[in-house]
Amino acid sequence: MKLKAAQVETFLRAPDAKAQLVLIYGEDEGLVRERAVKLAKTVVEDLKDPFRVIEMGSAQLKEDSSRLRDEAAAISFGGGRRVIRLRDIGDAQAAAIADFLKDPAGDALIVIEAGSLPSRSKLRQAVEKAGNGMALPCYADSGRDLEGLISAVMEDHKLRIDRDATRYLVANLGSDRMISRSELEKLALYAFKDGQVTLADAMDCVGDSSARHYDDVIQAVSQGNVVNLDTALTRLTEEGLNPVGALRMMLGYFQKLHLVKGQITQGANTEQAMKSLRPPLFFKAADQFRANLNNWAVPTLQRALQILLEAEKDCKSSLAVPETIAHRAMIKIAVARQKQARR
Template identity: 35%
Template sequence: MKLDARQADRFLANPGATRLVLIYGPDTSLVTDRARALARRIAGSLDDPFRLAELDAEQADRLPEEATAQAFGGGRKVILIRDVGDKQAPSFEAALATRGDALVIATGGDLNGRSKLRTLAEKHSDAAAIACYIPDAAARGPMLEAALRAAGVGIARDALTLAAGRLGGESGALADAAERLILYAGPGGTITIADIDAVLDDQGTASMHDAIDAALAGNPRAADHAISLAIDEGAAAVAILRVLLTELSGLRLMAEAIAHGANPRDALAARRPPVFFRRQGAVIKAAGSWREPAIIAAIDRALRAEADCKRTGSVPEAIARQTLLGLAQRARG
């Protein structure tokens, strides 16, 4: 059974008689949180060795035996197995072929659509697959606002825009940021831009945007300097490329609007989420340098670069740098 984002929380609250739940994806903090919450819900505790067995991928051959073992003292047994992939698929098939009623909860990385393990979990009648993807730019703002609202804390629109742009990465980082902002503002408080600057560090995000803006405006030297700063400040190469892809998508929408007669400022104003005011001049300048066919080619180049970063033996920082500098040369030309 394949579960989408809307179905996942409801299923995790009550998985019924499902015997295998595969929780996977690039958002590793969400994968871990969901797996451990489900294990706790079924086993009652994460500290009961009679109800919960924890394995790593190299111990997958124990799954058929563990899946048929009865929990001492009654109740349903849970097997939590980490970092699995296609190599372990036969062990999961063997476990599902047994008559046990234990719940196997498996966590994995970013399994693609051809993954044997993912296909097994999606197609088998006693299994379920839940993907956990990193929130995109459009989702981060509403997620942060909802978390603050639940705690009785408000946030100004411009502060929310700044925070959403600064909070790249996994959902765990967003939850941590929300908690810090809630503690800082206190019940009934309202978060401002000054509060965002005081509480949330950039983790390379400001320099990352500087590098992307410089590249798309055709300034290789500034782009090279900013990407060095972003990497020194902790920005991951894949994160830089994903922010680049988001920016190129927004630039493509602007190019379409301009081609149909809109002026650059109106095209910029229509972007969602809004572009933070400090970046608006750079984005308008980039919109004057790029047309839709070139943007499509740039998106393709960034996607290939992201894939290259994940190959064994690659140097992701060098790939991200070469990609941005190549786009800077293209924009300047």
């Protein structure tokens, strides 16, 4: 069985009893880990309990493929349902997982954590086709996901948060759930005494230099400045940041430009169209966004989006080094912007 992304949170709150084995997969390792923990805790609250929680990796499964069945059938000392957490599992272990699903044992909940898996993945197919398996996709956080995460963390700490602070956080937190939650927990501790998170608090705690480096890359491309792009990419790699991350953020930025530009061509004024974005633009980014709207034509934006989507697909295919693919795509878009300016 498989779930749509919109159904995942409901499942995690009340898992289907028929799903003995759950595959949680996606490129956002932090979100995969967070959801695996949340699911496991529906069975065992203390995941450090050595009698009710077993952790296994791909190497252990490779050494003894029957161990999964043995662990699932085992009875815990002191009673209670058990949880088996499998990590670093991929298509190489698909046969062992498929065999277990065809002939399951015991009542232990088996939670598999995996990276990005294409639809043709043998592991995904084995779980999705099984009546006692469930596959949960984890996609990088969107603006709406981040708003929900921000609200949840602040509510947990009984903190109020200003609207401008939320907008700033959405604009500056990355797409990795684990890192975003860590940054928000740090912010909550910082503002705990006041009971309120202001924009100043958010900027003090999450004035992330990585976000600035990513934005430098995006703006260099949007302005068609190849020299600035090379400089920004050099800074990015010196900070240990991945150009592929900038590529994904750039895709979101150009999708917003295309959406707003389309509304303007249909008669909306610029300010109305920009205000329709959800989540709203952080106010300090509005001027540059407005300038880019004026400088990009719809056909050129469509070409940029095509380049970005193809590059993202190629990055997942392992046909070449992802960093090289991302760099080439950015140069293509910057050059397209230059050509448009010369017309």
